[in-house]
Amino acid sequence: MTALSPKITQRVAFSLLLASAVTVILPVVVVILVIVKNGLAAISWEFLTTMPRSGMREGGIFPAIVGTFCLVAGAIVFALPLGLCAAIYLSEYARQGMLSRVVRLAIVNLAGVPSVVFGLFGLALFVDFFRFGASILAGSLTLGVMILPVIITSSREALDAVPKSFREVSLSLGATKLQTIKHAVLPHALPGILTGTILGIGRAAGETAPILFTVAAFYLPRLPQSVFDQAMALPYHLYVLSTQVPNVGVPIRYGTALVLLTIVLLMNLAAVTIRSHFRAKKKW
């Protein structure tokens, strides 16, 4: 076999690399096309704002939308203050050493815990041990623990990116460390923190396994009355419609998938937009 010239080898190799790259993101195009094409027909004001009827084979998905909204709100209320404080500790207080290394490894591991294991954890701790029962509270807390690494990591990156001189100037003017963090560091890290929070919201809105045993109701055609109520949620509803209920009209499935996908992708779009907007405006 004669050796190919290096130039031709390169051309072949680069074409293969391009083909691989296209293959990797092809599913994004396919998923969006298939769901938008088939789901759009199902979307109507009625579909979005009425209760499901006849064992979910007719009617709308209103309680699932409300349920997902409650769960996400609860998860953020829990995870944002905790995650932000953790990030402030890591960025402003922690010294390089054993403890900060253990914290970093814990974050990496928390991010890697399988989603269904979060479900087991939520069941054992929040549902049983704290006796919250299967409820919005238990589900929100479970999702909150799950998105904690997302919020800590992105907030920390945002805080680390604020130049050291900002802190030095503030401290030299006689401000305390806490005043410095509040007035000279946090305002500049806000876009990054916001980006991480929105990504966390997207993640929490789309996850199913952590809410399976902690909150999700199979079929509950009314709105939740308190945080101790069970609730329907969009991702679980889609799972139920596509595998558990026979003879569901195709448009209802696609419509549900479209609403869920739209919420999640809009969150990501918002996060990306904020990030690039502030990156362009940054003065240092």
Next chain:
Amino acid sequence: MPVRYKLKEFLFETIIRASGLASIIAVGLIFFFLLKEGTLLFQTQTLGDFLLGKKWYPISEPPGFGILPLILGSLLVTLGAAIISIPLGIACAVYIAEVAPPRIKEILKSGVELLAAIPSVVLGFIGIVTVVPWIKSTFDVPTGLTAFAGSFILAFMAMPTVVSIAEDALHSVPKIYKEGAYALGATQWQTIYRVVLPAAASGIVAAVMLGIGRVVGETMAVMMVTGNSASMPKGIFYPVRTLTATVAAEMGETVQGSDHYFSLFAIGIVLFVITFAVNMTADVFIHRRRK
């Protein structure tokens, strides 16, 4: 400074320091509660019967709590996903990091981010309506709900992890390595193949490991497309059941405090230990690269 301020400052700093430990406490609590419930299974079962038993009949009389079929199911699906996603993911990372013009690069990177954002249950749904019928007709099998369908979907769920971490690894290769190769007359491809890839090897290994960790822990999509047959896997074109799918599918039907309930927590321990080990090892590889 007034005492009031000092007190306030002290209070806030205490809260911040305590929050710093939140992630450690969370990981600790997860492991503790899995152990608390999961180990109760071993009052009636032996560890050997649990890990190596071939019969998963949790509600029969007498019950069988052998998770070997589930471990093999997870292994089979993961192996298939790895075979698809490793070469494609690394090739995609190389293209993004070394070859693509800036505009294309931005498009591809956003595409990979979007792929990571699609909820697992949506991919499972798309799998049911597209991949599963395709497998049934193309390979002429009785059902498309097979291990292969799971591997196929999971490969794409592993891709964002593999691509982004491998790309980081490629980026962190010092520029002088490449300049040295060009100065010796190497083409761009020769430089990538002979210099950049070997230099980034340990980061790429980490990327592959974290991708595999993601696949092992994936639940919803895999439960929806693999057919859920908890017997010993017969092959890639047969229905299988993974560890994660077993927990998700059966927890709703268990009686709290039964051996079945404890056994699902015991599976949770197995999953936690696997992903913990994968993440720790990957971290070692990432740090070796930085030295």
